[in-house]
Amino acid sequence: MKAGEDARGVRSEKPKKLGLCVLCGLPAAGKSTFARALSHRLRQERSWAVGVVAYDDVMPDAFQEEASARPLPSQWKSLRQELLKYLEYFFLAVINGCQMSAPPSRTEAMWEDFLTCLKDQDLISSSALEAQSHYLLTKTAVSRPLLLILDDNFYYQSMRYEVYQLARKYSLGFCQLFLECSLETCLQRNGQRPLPVPAETIHLMASKIEKPNPEKNAWEHNSLTIQSPASASEARLKLTDLLLTALENPVKYVEENVEQKETDRIICSTNILHQADQTLRRIVSQTMKEAKGEQGFPYNLKLLAEELNKLKAEFLEDLRQGNKKYLCFQQTMDLSDVISFFHYEKDNIVQKYFSKQH
Structure with missing residues (x-):
């Protein structure tokens, strides 16, 4: 300079x-x-x-x-x-x-x-x-x-x-x-x-x-x-x-507070992460209740629970780290988009175990 x-x-x-x-x-x-x-x-x-x-x-x-x-x-x-x-x-x-x-x-x-x-x-x-x-x-x-x-x-x-x-x-x-x-x-x-x-x-x-x-x-x-x-x-x-x-009296130049903007971004990201965690937990729980009502094999129910919980963990990690494994088309961190993508992946998994009934 x-x-x-x-x-x-x-x-x-x-x-x-x-x-x-x-x-x-x-x-x-x-x-x-x-x-x-x-x-x-x-x-x-x-x-x-x-x-x-x-x-x-x-x-x-x-x-x-x-x-x-x-x-x-x-x-x-x-x-x-x-x-x-x-x-x-x-x-x-x-x-x-x-x-x-x-x-x-x-x-x-x-x-x-x-x-x-x-x-x-x-x-x-x-x-x-x-x-x-x-x-x-x-x-x-x-x-x-x-x-x-x-x-x-x-x-x-x-x-x-x-x-x-x-x-x-x-x-x-x-x-x-x-x-x-x-x-x-x-x-x-x-x-x-x-x-x-x-x-x-x-x-x-x-x-x-x-x-x-x-x-x-x-x-x-x-x-x-x-x-x-x-x-x-x-x-x-x-x-x-x-x-x-x-x-x-020129307009005063205001330096952007980069540190504050990053703090706000982290807070926003953390809030969405928390909301996503709570919502995805409820979706998994509700899906397992419905699966039990289908009277499937206990072993299948166990595998289904494991896959859904793994999917939930990967979605949350995607949000936390920005790996974009599942949310590759997501432009902004919008909770409704996360839930929609999760439902799509969840339905594909459920279909594997209950394809004959659906």
């Missing part, structure tokens, strides 16, 4: 003011126009380095050629997470004062659009190093307070929380701007666009949108709702105060 870096490889000798601002709202609420104006003002009045990352501009072109080609929700989620990874690589370069490297796994069209976005806003420069997938940061990016504005609908709280997690991971400033606009106005503006979003999509989004809720969620306390179009003077003062507060 280099001098002046913490466990995450982040330099700590001279903290730089870095922030993420989530700009959310319905399609055609005026977010992109607002973001461009805000970016220009912050550069002129504050001399900040500002980048607007519009998700619609960075997503792969193949999905934007026609409405029928739009990806499934699962694909959108994957693309959003990939874009967050790009943002993480950029912030790592800024924090460490080094070149930005390309993620080993990436969608080429999307990565190229992301690079173009940063170049156009004077955050990375073109260089011969691009052939080696390394990109030089500009002097603007490394020498000034830096704010990235993420422009998207972000209509679910979970979408915004993913951005907050990135801010927390690298102790970045974080804030949210919700651009409030009536559904009727959004539909009217959308209809005038060259490539309008389907009206039913906007209606659906309006019914599902989860506005920032600072009273309910502590992580959303740096949030501001702005009416579209915004009233210049009052909105400007509140907005400047919000952004300054975010940059001056």
